[in-house]
Amino acid sequence: VQLQASGGGLVQTGGSLRLSCAASGRTVSRDSVGWFRQGPGKEREFVAGGGSGGGTYYADSVKGRFSFSRDGAKNTVYLQMNSLKPEDTAVYYCAVDHAWRLYPPRVTEEYDYWGQGTQVTVSS
Secondary structure (H helix, E strand, O other): OEEEEEEOOOEEEEEEEEEEEEEEEOOOOHHEEEEEEEEEOOOOOEEEEOOOOEEHHHHHHOOOOEEEEEEOOHHHHHHEEOOHHHHHHHEEEEEEEEEOOOOOOHHHHHHHHHHEEEEEEEEE
């Protein structure tokens, strides 16, 4: 399985970005997919994701601003990010977990494959 994350960039506070994670080698509509981020000097943290059972989960820090979605036809998942803040600045990663779960895992150790990351920078 290969995951290609894209869509990052530089945006002003309050702006929006949509991240994409295109998968090859496996149909990720059957998997749990998570988005994580890692800011400078920080540990990688869960942001949002969707379980293979259909449940979605968001970190409190992004709830109401970020939205997770999938496009089965394109084998791609998305993270729509609105009302961006400087504290959202980080490298964003997508990851896939093959186990069936209603909700996406929120710990990195549960994921089987990772994308390469895409940088999101929010200026104040």
